[in-house]
Amino acid sequence: MKFPLYFSRKIAFSKDNKNNLSRVIIFIGRLSVALGIIVSLITVSTGLGSKKAIKERLGDFSGHITIKSTKSNSSYNTSVLDQEGLNIKSIKALPDVAAVQQYAMVTGIMRNENSFAGIIFKGVDRDFDSLRFKNFLIAGKTPFFSGKGYNNGIVISEKIANDLHLKVNDSIVTIFSKADQKPIYRNFEVAGIYKTDIKMIDDQFVIGDINHVRKIQDMKPDEVGGLDIFFKNINNIDKDAPKVEKFIGYKNYAERATDKYPQINDWIGLFDTNIGIIISIMLLVVIINIIMVLLILIIERTNSIGLLKTLGATNGQIRATFINYTLIIMVPGLLYGNAIGLGLLLAQKFFGIIKLNPKDYYVSVVPVDLNPLLIISISVGILIISGLALVIPSYLISKISPVKAIKYN
Known part of the structure; x- marks a missing residue:
């Protein structure tokens, strides 16, 4: 020593x-x-x-990265995702990709005798990751979206439920507007209530069947408004996003969860x-x-x-x-x-x-x-x-x- x-x-x-x-x-x-x-x-x-x-929380609700059409504007009404150059199979085959789910969105107003609330109706398909979403549920359950017909079950946020005095199994009328056409009315049943603690999400988003959005937006049965892509590790977004961008086509673009809400x-x-x-x-x-x-x-x-x-x-x-x-x-x-x-x-x-x-x-x-x-x-x-x-x-x-x-x- x-x-x-x-x-x-x-x-x-x-x-x-x-x-x-x-x-x-x-x-x-x-x-x-x-x-x-x-x-x-x-x-x-x-x-x-x-x-x-x-x-x-941001990523698990709306995807670690989201694929959208370049035709999308500042409105929450999604444009149809362009299929040219889009290769979903190749995206799913990437080793760091955990899941890919389709969606389409449209804005509307929920109304009952108590109050009303402006909402963003996010329609999802049978590939919706209900297990991942379960972490946000505080009451009820997530409906099963089969991709066939119209499922009237929806999941609303605790904030919207409180504003409209709604609970699980209650019915609520939602109004969707279209240019130069009469408003479209839909009657939904509250299947579940979620909470993310993120104000920009909890104040607006309602999860429902993508076929309702397709009908309202005059979309074809196989058309979607975007893709939510989940990675195995959200901390690898910057590394994995460029790999996904190779398979989305030049008429679509990828938006990262960390860029979707710049203030956060x-x-x-x-x-x-x-x-x-x-x-x-x-x-x-x-x-x-x-x-x-x-x-x-x-x-x-x-x-x-x-x-x-x-x-x-x-x-x-x-x-x-x-x-x-x-x-x-x-x-x-x-x-x-x-x-x-x-x-x-x-x-x-x-x-x-x-x-x-x-x-x-x-x-x-x-x-x-x-x-x-x-x-x-x-x-x-x-x-x-x-x-x-x-x-x-x-x-x-x-x-x-x-x-x-x-x-x-």
């Missing part, structure tokens, strides 16, 4: 540390490290968890900035405290430094000894910080203790993403950066004269 590491362990675990100033200094150093770890873990895990949760995407982007700022502040606090610990330990052990120099130890060896000593002091702080931080995060993950207002944050509880690699990286990163930060202050040792140090009291 090399001398610096051996001697640093000797003084780190020495019983003398329990009866002098070192005890207080060591406690302060470990406390600062533990707090830094706790705050960093909570910041990163909840920040990344929020980003992931919001992206998944911009808000999500703030998480990276906030995480960076908080981590930097905590790292700075830890470094300042650890440097303070090192300097006080050097001053306190001036006699030992003088004695080591007299016995032939070089400045480099003594500096390495005190740097190792300080890093050893940090280790219990790292362990306690990880234990407490992970304990708090696990409690939040499984019990949802801290709630949020979904109108402001798009999620109802603070989400947690426990990524083992990031957890390890935070501890290792703080340890390495602290070690590097101790190099310059440790040069104080070279200024200590052996003769004067031995006389130092």
Whole structure:
């Protein structure tokens, strides 16, 4: 074992540390490290968890990417998807694609004796992923859309249900307008109620049979307004989207879930900035405290430094000894910080203790993403950066004269 590491362990675990100033200094150093770890873990895990949760909600409802016709305008009434160059089989065959589902949309107004609500009726076909959608259901069920005939069952949001005083199995009249034609009336039955916590979705969307939209929009039986494509991992949208675009034809375009609602995407982007700022502040606090610990330990052990120099130890060896000593002091702080931080995060993950207002944050509880690699990286990163930060202050040792140090009291 090399001398610096051996001697640093000797003084780190020495019983003398329990009866002098070192005890207080060591406690302060470990406390600062533990707090830094706790705050960093909570910041990163909840920040990344929020980003992931919001992206998944956006993607799971309306597809990780959506294929639309270039003829589509700002209206929610979809244009017919152009079939030229469109190869759905090739899209489904891509290894990263989990599912592809057809849809068509039309706007309308739901009305009863209590109130009315403007809605976007999203018609889906037999390939609708009801299992994925089940995560949003809070009452009832998703109707089975066979692709034949007209299924009058619909799924509405909790917001629309509350506005119109509707519950499962209630009937509701919906009015669809067409240019130069009389309004079209449809009577639907509420089969289920969903909630995504995303205002732009919950305020408007109703899920129903695509054949109703085809009839209203004068579409042919095999025509669709678009495709919702789901990837196995929503975080790979930027990598997988170009692969899909090769098979959609030049008259159609792909819209990513993260681009569909730019205001939400911009808000999500703030998480990276906030995480960076908080981590930097905590790292700075830890470094300042650890440097303070090192300097006080050097001053306190001036006699030992003088004695080591007299016995032939070089400045480099003594500096390495005190740097190792300080890093050893940090280790219990790292362990306690990880234990407490992970304990708090696990409690939040499984019990949802801290709630949020979904109108402001798009999620109802603070989400947690426990990524083992990031957890390890935070501890290792703080340890390495602290070690590097101790190099310059440790040069104080070279200024200590052996003769004067031995006389130092």
